[in-house]
Amino acid sequence: METINAKIANIRENMMQELDSAGSSESLQALRVRYLGKRGELTQMLRSLGNLPPEKRPAAGQALNELRQEIEAALEARSLLIARAEDEAREATDFVDVTLPPRGRGWGGFHPVVQTMNEIIDIFVGMGFSVAYGPEIEDDFHNFEALNIPPHHPARDMQDTFYLDNGRLLRTHTSPVEVRAMLRWGAPLRIIVPGKVYRRDSDQTHSPMFHQLEGLLIDEDVSLADLKGCLNTFVGAIFGRPLDSRFRASYFPFTEPSLEMDVECFACSGRNPSCRICKGTGWLEILGCGMTHPNVLRYGGIDPDRYNGFAWGMGPDRVAMLKYGLTDLRVLFEGHGSFLTGGGY
């Protein structure tokens, strides 16, 4: 018994020492084989239990089993430590410079006008307006006559028109959709009409094609106050903060009264006489609007005595240019990658 106990103590001591110095999973495996393998020291001792007198066997067996469990646990603990250390060493050499360019494709990019148009749409949808569409190739009736602009009327000079070889024209504004919508849905009505429009005009601030967003609200007892509230809310939402506004009298054949809305220059608020954005006036012209002319309501099959309404038309191109600080309208439609990605190459 003495000798067995001494042997066990000896093995325990040796084993623990060697375990401490085992630095790799290989040396750990060697230890395992040496003690617990088929010919391992402990295995041999267990086999030699039969040589002991029967009354000593249980105690010796128990002691050996305890040692075996102890060794296994120690090996396991050591193995975890070594694996982690080895992983760390490997990760340290498996280095990727994360400042290298990415592989694969990045974000493409949006067009400022389409983006702005979508933002405008959402603002008005939030106020109960629904999106309506109409054709870009229009007839004289919808583009002019139904909007109270008879043939040869000088108001036609305000909008130089493109004509097509099929006798039609390219709509000069999104307003023709007003009458189409009234005829289709009747009153009450709240619609916005985003889309492209065309005028025979080209310079730095005019493009022969540009965008408009028309709005129309028809109901019982509509007031200029509703128009002002609706458009002031819009301005605050699109420019991110409430801006001062003013409404100037103006003229459009299809509204009566007719107004133009100016908003406070968001760049200088009128405090910079040489401001490039507002040219020192402190105001930015942003849209035309007014109360729908009774003749237009009649063309739309709506009784102007019972219902009235307001309408406006704005230029999302201009809003986008203001929002993103752009100066030349025409480059919007040339597809320059350098312009649209914001940095060139």
Next chain:
Amino acid sequence: MRISWKWLNEFCKIPLSPEEAAERLTVTGCEVESIERPCSTLKGLIVGKVEKLQVHPERSDLFVAEVELGGPRVQCVTAAQNLREGDTVPYGAPGSVIADGTVLGKRTFDSVVSVGMMLSAEEIGLPGIADEFGILRLPAGLTAGEDLIKALNLDDCILEISITPNRGDLLSLIGLARECYGVIEGSTLEKQELKPPRIGDPGSVSWDGLTLADPGCPLYGLSFAPSVQIRPSPMGTRIRLAFSGIRSINNIVDATNYIMLVTGQPLHAFDLDRLPAREITVRGAREGERFRTLDGQDHTLAEGDLLITSGGIPVALAGVMGGENSEITAETKSVAFESAFFEPLRVSRTARRLGMGTEASYRFSRGVDPSRVLPTLSCLFEYLLKDGAHQVEENVRVVSSRSWEKRRIPLTRRKMHRVLLWDDLEQASKILQKLDLKEISATGEKRVFEIPTSRADLSIEEDLIEEVGRLRGYESVPSRIPPLLHGTGRVGDEVEAHRRIRVAAMSRGFLEIVTYSFINPKWVEWLRIPETDPRSRGFRLTNPISQDQSLMRTTLLPGLLQALQTNLRSGWKDPIRLFEVGRVFLPGEEGEDHRESLRMAGVSWNGKERRILHEPYLKDDVLSLKADVLALCGSRGQIPDFSAGSEPFGHAGQTAELRLEGKPCGYLTSIKPGILRELEIPGPVFAFELDIESLLPEKGFRFGQVVRYPAVYRDISLIAPLSRPAASVEEDLRKLGGSLLRELVLFDVYQGAGIPEGTRSLAFSLAYGDPGRTLRDEEVDAIHEQLRRNLSEKGYILR
């Protein structure tokens, strides 16, 4: 329109600075675009009197003048030929500044010292007022040494006003004065009344008749000045015309323009002796009739144009311009003045068609005040008498076929309140009366107003509400968010589809562009689109700005390819993917006028000679773009079918036709190398175009069963003819694979050695599974074996 501030103040005294008045006018609807001070650079100029004038002692082309300046005298050298002793002239002493900013000084001309300068019209900034070459000779009555600016009333400013087309009444000083009186608190109105002329037979001129043969001219007046002397207008007139942007011609023509500026009624002067007959008839032009206007231009007239004729010969294009055959010349002795009312739309149509926007046509198109037609002639004569161009006031010959009733318009409390949220009729009436509207009846709920004939724009109650609203100021109307919401606003399918697809595209590296809807018609040819293809039959603009923007696009491809070209030309080298969403315009089918179809198209170009780190990963081909197309359609829950297709511009072997539920919805292709060569785009370029309308019905996204039991995998490899699309082989596998075939993936395609000519080998990995249990191997073997047999029977060679 350019308006002299001082002149305007003769008609309405305005107690504000020009800037303040401009602000107020702008807010109330007369947009003042700028305020100019034409003579503001001038400094220190005075009136000088030429006391002595001698030829320069050494140079015969120069004169030496002794100029009296109201005390001191100076010596001045000039090359001008037009001076006489006793003339008064503008003079600038050393240190004074002329129009172009030059500071004057002393100069010596061949030993004669010249102190300061005598000045021409141009040098004082008013080239238009010169009536001869040389130094500007001033009118008599000015004193030497007097301040020039004050003497000539040059300390004026010019308001450039943009008048809306409905306000013809504002194209006159009288009208504008009335507006100022209405909108500017504290202003006082002067000189509004015009004197009616004496009507009857002219005493000194024999005249046969006036005939109105076209309803386009309901009122025509003619008056005569039988003996006039043609000369330059007085200086004051020349300056005012110059300030108003009108060129001075001679005293007679200037008089008509000057009076037109005052009353808004255009006048025309005929040389009486050059009229073909002592008779005038106003009639409609005959189609194709020719006429030469006084600017020397020949015009071909159309039916509907109005002509003034004399003895059957046209002498003026009514309301637009007079004829060369009867215009006033230096030799003119007697004059007939015309003042008439022409139907606005008739004049407007003629002027627009002929591109002749004149001061007259501008005013007639917007409607002149019929009540001023004849009084304007008395105004003119008053002016001529004062000027001394003419001695006696003559009777006016008049013919008219219509009278003008003053319109009456009610203003009700209810409607005014509805729009302005304000119902003070008493106050409203006061506002309207300032604009010369006369209240003719009043009850608590309603007032009725009589409208002056000058205000043709006022015809319904809403017009009166506008007048009240704008004069009161729209800032006085409160602001509220519209109540009475009837339901939620809807973005709608089209916007929703557009948005989803757009975001999907941008996420996959596509850059959004917007290009013009009109393209160069050559694109049809460049893209080799045959005449049988409806895309070759786009609509043409009849009046394009330029040829390369003259055809309505029938596909989005040209815009994208052009953008690609633009980028390449500017040196772009990186791979680029572009997309656009927009409409194309196609000929209509059966009874349709035309068809507008919302499309989305994209192109991808792989970049050029750009060394990048991960080169192989960014190269697109038809199949990589197919993944994009599937992703875009997938964003709407749609999966299109791809089959071999053909496009006129597509690579014959790399073009797919896309279908949704059997209906064609677009293409995917590699652009023909030949086309790219012609477009100077180093290929390849991959492109697709989708019809967004076919993606509008969102296919409610489907979700599958949860799978809890793993599938069992088997491979199958078979040989199929090259002509059989992979999709059709897959379809066979699916059909023959039984209900437990859950998934199949094509993982290898091979053709070449070991495989018969004209065939290829396809290898698939098949997953069998049952959502409710784990399949046993034997079970799967049996199913798979059955599939192999079925495939053999179908004619496939299994490997």
